Amino acid sequence: MPRISAESLPEHRSQVRARIFEALAALMAEHSFDAITMAQIAERAGLGRTAIYHHFRDPEAVIVAFATDETAAYVQGLEEALAGCTSARERLRTYLHRNLEHGEEFHMGLGPSVYGLLSAGSRQAIREHVVAVEQVLRGILSDGVASGELVVEDLDATVSLVHVCLAPRHLPPAAIEAFVLRAVGAG
Structure with missing residues (x-):
């Protein structure tokens, strides 16, 4: 079972979303949007390759x-x-x-x-x-x-x-x- 990194599940999800958004912004500064993959976003956000799909499709x-x-x-x-x-x-x-x-x-x-x-x-x-x-x-x-x-x-x-x-x-x-x-x- 995945560990949460916050006091509560909603707070954990909020923190993960913030990391995903930071990763997306950083990747968009480096690449065109159509070249960005979920695997890249997950890696940059410090998430497992499949974990990101719990948040976004x-x-x-x-x-x-x-x-x-x-x-x-x-x-x-x-x-x-x-x-x-x-x-x-x-x-x-x-x-x-x-x-x-x-x-x-x-x-x-x-x-x-x-x-x-x-x-x-x-x-x-x-x-x-x-x-x-x-x-x-x-x-x-x-x-x-x-x-x-x-x-x-x-x-x-x-x-x-x-x-x-x-x-x-x-x-x-x-x-x-x-x-x-x-x-x-x-x-």
Whole structure:
């Protein structure tokens, strides 16, 4: 019978999942997603070759669970950062700063090259994580319009366009922030 390495079985499973996610992230820094096997993930995580299957059926299931975990942590940190903000403009600036500072970590290699390798169901599951982050921005913009602080004619288009503005990592963050704030009448 396998030994657990924690005080309880749920804590043990959580620790194993964390090791699997760390292994996946390290492997993705070295290889393309389609070249990563469950055996590689298990070895890097310090698990037996078959033990990993008690947690995940294949690398695709690992990446979806990883995205779920990362999104939950990212949104929680984002909401904590926004909690002290007193205006929609301040919340938007905080949202922009947080995305520009931590967005690379959050989006760890999960771009079009990985999405193209996933099944439709997995792509949809990961898309739902993006929607969770978009909902935070949607709330900020809606509140700003309601309070008269922001001008947004088309909420859906504005959410999409703000996220497009956050993508170019080669631009100075201050320029991106200034552009977005001007675009919604807060600059």
